[in-house]
Amino acid sequence: QGKGKIGIIGSGLIGRSWAMIFASAGYNVTMFDIKESQLTGAMADITNQLAELQKSGTLRGALTAEQQRALISVTSDMKEAVTGAFHVQECVPENEELKKKVFSEMEQYADDAAVLCSSVSYIEPSKLFAHLKRRSQFIAAHPTNPPYYCPLVEIIPSPWTEQSVVSRTRTLLEEVGQVPVTVKKEIYGFALNRMQIAIVNEAWRLVADGVMSPEDVDKVFTAGLGMRYAFCGPFEVIHLNAEGIASYLERYGSTIQRVSSTFGPPPAFTGPVYDAIVQDNDAHYPLDKLQEMRGWRDARLVALAKLKKDM
Ligand code: NAD
Known part of the structure; x- marks a missing residue:
């Protein structure tokens, strides 16, 4: 019923x-x-x-x-x-x-x-x-x-x-x-996937340009950005990283613009970088263990959801 x-x-x-x-x-x-x-x-x-x-x-x-x-x-x-x-x-x-x-x-x-x-x-x-x-x-x-x-x-x-x-x-x-x-106005990819794609593109470029290994790129999130983003959004993060957003932009606004001007074009997702990233991930998360890995991920997401609810 x-x-x-x-x-x-x-x-x-x-x-x-x-x-x-x-x-x-x-x-x-x-x-x-x-x-x-x-x-x-x-x-x-x-x-x-x-x-x-x-x-x-x-x-x-x-x-x-x-x-x-x-x-x-x-x-x-x-x-x-x-x-x-x-x-x-x-x-x-x-x-x-x-x-x-x-x-x-x-x-x-x-x-x-x-x-x-x-x-x-x-x-x-x-x-x-x-x-x-x-x-x-x-x-x-x-x-x-x-x-x-x-x-x-x-x-x-x-x-x-x-x-x-x-x-x-x-x-x-x-x-x-x-x-x-x-999403107040239609846009291809909506908001979540557009932001995710911006991240994937830069992660890819960092590996392609030889700046970081795929494994370390993932750690930038799991031990760095992701820790704060589970609780604060991008605006909240910068608000708290200075004396409010106005103060943050006064200090770092021109730096953000300078870094932004160095982002490359969208990656092609082919070639030796493709092979390196696919091989690295297949080694860490074997394809025949994906279901197990999803269970592992979901158990942690449940614990995180509980933590957020209890706060
Ligand atoms: P899926 O391939 O796991 O499931 C699709 C199901 O639809 C299959 O069971 C298939 O048999 C069935 N199907 C195919 N044609 C059909 C028809 N004519 N009538 C009824 N059923 C039919 O796909 P998914 O990952 O569940 O994705 C479904 C939708 O949700 C997609 O639009 C996807 O973009 C969206 N979505 C996916 C995710 C994700 O991460 N997987 C996240 C958010 C939204």
Whole structure:
């Protein structure tokens, strides 16, 4: 017996994570996929994860793992997932044509008042929603991987999205424990990925220019910048690094501009640097151990989330 129905389209990494998040708040979730094997895998994964989270005392929400598991069902029929849902979360691969086709199908079955939401990472919603009859009901909500442990969600309305759809999406996300932020103006890659790409580009250039090893570049984050960024954003960091932002910029503004003028063009991600970075990472994190490494990462993210909550 859940609070209301939520449909999930696509049961991969992101779809199954949304299912767990919505079930943790007591919603009935129906997950659809075109691949039967993905649905079977998703349910086994969810059952396993919920049991582990319960065992470690880090399960979200007030319900038991068994009660949450019972709120989630799967179907090979999109209509069954969408009909009667007040919110539908699309999680199919990042492909413009595929997403457009899936949205056209979703709007055929959706309830009049349903919010139709995409987990899209990069593509501007106006490109994805322009062709739809019910485009005022569509919105994008881009989660942060892994969504169960990293609560940030970027909400991106299209030019046609109704204000009530924006506010209902925000309210639902807050209720289930995520942290929504709004991308007020469409831009390719939104905010999170643009910032991540700026970092990856500079990390790559530092290795390419022989300034640092890939391993040490990662330490700049894990033992340096990442320590503060888990608690303070870039503006807060510089505010605290001097007597406020004005004082920081008075001292370092011209230095920042000088350093900025030395950033190179976007890397090509090919050649000997590519080989060095791929080999270095494959040696540290063997490809057949990635699932284990993700478990290791998630356990630490849970501990960090707990620390932040208890502060
Ligand atoms: P994934 O490949 O793990 O899962 C995609 C699922 O969609 C698969 O189970 C596939 O069978 C299914 N699918 C394919 N075509 C379908 C269709 N027509 N109807 C229904 N299901 C279909 O991908 P993912 O990592 O879960 O990504 C899904 C979306 O979420 C993408 O837009 C991605 O950019 C976005 N996203 C991903 C991450 C991430 O780090 N993985 C983070 C945030 C957002």
